[in-house]
Amino acid sequence: MGAVRAWVVSEPGPIDSRPLRVVERADPEPGPGEVRVRVRACGVCRTDLHLAEGDLPPHRSATVPGHEIVGTVDARGAEAARFDLGDRIGIAWLRATCGRCRWCRSGRENLCPAARFTGWDADGGYAEHAVVPEAYAYRLPPALDDVHAAPLLCAGIVGYRALRRAELPPGGRLGIYGFGASAHVAAQVAIAQGAAVHVLTRSAPARELALSLGAASAGPADAGPPEPLDAAVLFAPAGELVPVAMRALDQGGTLAVAGIHLTDVPRLDYARELFREKQLRSVTANTRADGDEFLQLAAALRIRPTVDPRPPRRGRPRARRPRRRPDHRRCGAGRLRGRAA
Numbered sequence: 001m002g003a004v005r006a007w008v009v010s011e012p013g014p015i016d017s018r019p020l021r022v023v024e025r026a027d028p029e030p031g032p033g034e035v036r037v038r039v040r041a042c043g044v045c046r047t048d049l050h051l052a053e054g055d056l057p058p059h060r061s062a063t064v065p066g067h068e069i070v071g072t073v074d075a076r077g078a079e080a081a082r083f084d085l086g087d088r089i090g091i092a093w094l095r096a097t098c099g100r101c102r103w104c105r106s107g108r109e110n111l112c113p114a115a116r117f118t119g120w121d122a123d124g125g126y127a128e129h130a131v132v133p134e135a136y137a138y139r140l141p142p143a144l145d146d147v148h149a150a151p152l153l154c155a156g157i158v159g160y161r162a163l164r165r166a167e168l169p170p171g172g173r174l175g176i177y178g179f180g181a182s183a184h185v186a187a188q189v190a191i192a193q194g195a196a197v198h199v200l201t202r203s204a205p206a207r208e209l210a211l212s213l214g215a216a217s218a219g220p221a222d223a224g225p226p227e228p229l230d231a232a233v234l235f236a237p238a239g240e241l242v243p244v245a246m247r248a249l250d251q252g253g254t255l256a257v258a259g260i261h262l263t264d265v266p267r268l269d270y271a272r273e274l275f276r277e278k279q280l281r282s283v284t285a286n287t288r289a290d291g292d293e294f295l296q297l298a299a300a301l302r303i304r305p306t307v308d309p310r311p312p313r314r315g316r317p318r319a320r321r322p323r324r325r326p327d328h329r330r331c332g333a334g335r336l337r338g339r340a341a
Helices: 046-053 146-153 155-165 181-192 204-212 241-248 288-301
Strands: 003-009 020-026 034-043 069-076 088-091 094-096 129-133 137-139 173-177 196-200 217-219 229-234 249-257 279-282
Touching (some): 034 146, 069 146, 088 146, 146 155, 146 288, 155 229, 173 181, 173 241, 181 288, 196 204
Parallel strands (some): 196 217
Antiparallel strands (some): 003 020, 034 069, 034 129, 069 088, 088 137
C-alpha cells in the first residue's frame, strides 16, 4: 500500500489555534460497493469549520474533513460497477443511509437516524485520495469544471433544498440573510428563475457581489428589505436574525433556516412574527434526489460560484501544524483548495 497526505482535525479549537495538521496515511482501499477517487478539488464548507472549531462534536478522532469533493475514479471495490475507472464524480455530505426506515422509504433519507456523513463519520476530501460508497456519489455534468463544481456539492445542493423549503412562488420576492457560499449560489438560481432577490448581510463586499449577480437590493440585515417577502432563507448561523427575518415576511410567507449549526433563537413575538400563517422551517442536509436535480439545473442555468482556488500544500508532512488554514471570514465566498494537504 502507498502513502497519501491528508489534513486531519487534531484537537478541535479556534481557527487561530490551527486545529488542522498534515499527516501521512496508508492509501485507502475501497470496500465492497465503494470507489476511490483521486481528489482534484475540494471546497471548504462552513460545516468543516464548525467541526475544526468544535461547534460540532467529532464522531471519530483525527478525521479528514472536506465534503465538496471532485475527483476521478482510480479504484473500485468488489461489486462496484456504477462508474468506470477514469470517470469524474462528486462526493458530497450525505454518505450513507439505512434505506429501511420510514424516512428513507418516504423519500426523506436526509432524516434517516442512521445517516452517515463525509468528513464527519468517515474521512473526507482534504487528502490526495477519498473513498465513497458509489451509490452516494454524483456523476458531474461536463459543463461544470472541477473548481466550480466543488462548492456546488454542498453549498449548492443545500442552498437549493433551502429554496424549496422556503416555498418561493414563481416570480416571488425572496430575502436572503447572510451571503456566503450557499447563499450566493441559491441567489443565482432564484434570479435565473425570475425571483426578486433581496440580500441582507453585514458584509459590504458580499452586498457588492449580490448586486453584481443581479440582486434587486442589498443592505444590512437590521435595515430590512425594501418590500415584504414571500419567502426567506437564513444562511447566517445567527439565531438572533430569525425574528428579524420573520418580521420581514409578508403574510403566508416562509422562512427556511439553512445550516447545521445555529446560535440560540430569541423568543418570538407571536403577533409580529408568526401570526397570519407565517411559517418557520429548518433545513436538514439533503437527499440524493436533491443533488441530482440541482446539478443538472446548475449546468443548465450556468451557475458559477465565486471561488478562490488555492494549490495543495507541498512537501512532506511535518510535526508542526500547517501555516495556511481555512479562514472563516472568507469561507462564505467559496474558498477552495485543490487537494488539501
